[in-house]
Amino acid sequence: MSTTTIRLPEALKARIARVAAHSNQTAHSFILEAIAEKAELAERRKDFEELAGQRYAKIVATGETIPWAEMRSYLEDKLAGKATETPQARKLAR
Template sequence: MASITTLKLPEELKFRISVAAADAGKTPHAFMIEALTVQTEAAERRHEFVSLALAAEQEVAAEGLVYDAGETFVWLRDRLAGGQSHSPRARPVTRRR
């Protein structure tokens, strides 16, 4: 069941939404629902991305090993082309200051 929420929109924004919704063949209500859904999903993906990045940072800090991006990309390119290059090797993290 949907709940009722009231939004106080500036008149200019309300007009712009009406025009954009009409251009998209939607009601202003459907247009706003879609916009809110898109923004909510983007915020959720961003949150998940940051969570994964922080977990990866903790994993690197705990294990102390990383792979050189350049070596990894060369290896991937070679593998995708059917080549047999050496796998990149894990190296200790070096701290930059």
Template sequence: MSTTTLRLPPDLRDRVSKLAEESGKTSHSFMLEAIAERVANEELRRGFLNDGNARLANMLDAGIGIEWTEMREYLRGRAAGTDSVPPKVKKWRD
């Protein structure tokens, strides 16, 4: 494992120390967990963005998609717990 030095402002260092102690952890393990959580969240976010961009490129290339108004109603129904029928894919470009 490599070593990295973090220069923390005194107020942040104190907050980390307090929370780590309350959690029964060392400041070091608390910061490692925080960094690992942030990295995982950022990787997930970038994965969503990459997936969305790929789907958009595919939609633009194929010229087919789902009307947003129809998808919104479908999603509202799903969120409300009703049996919603997924909207049909339509050609929007010749």
């Protein structure tokens, strides 16, 4: 495991020590966990943005989409546990 030095303002260092102690962790383990959570969040955000870009490119290329009212109704039915058919994408009239 490599070592990295970070400089923390005293106020932040005190906050970390306080919350780490409250959760029965060392400040070191609290900081590692926080960094890992932040990295995961950034990775998930990047994946989400890439998927959104791919889906938008497909809409632009095909001109096909699902109207929001239909998708919302479908999602509400799914959440309610109702059997429902997946709406199909189609070219929409302008």
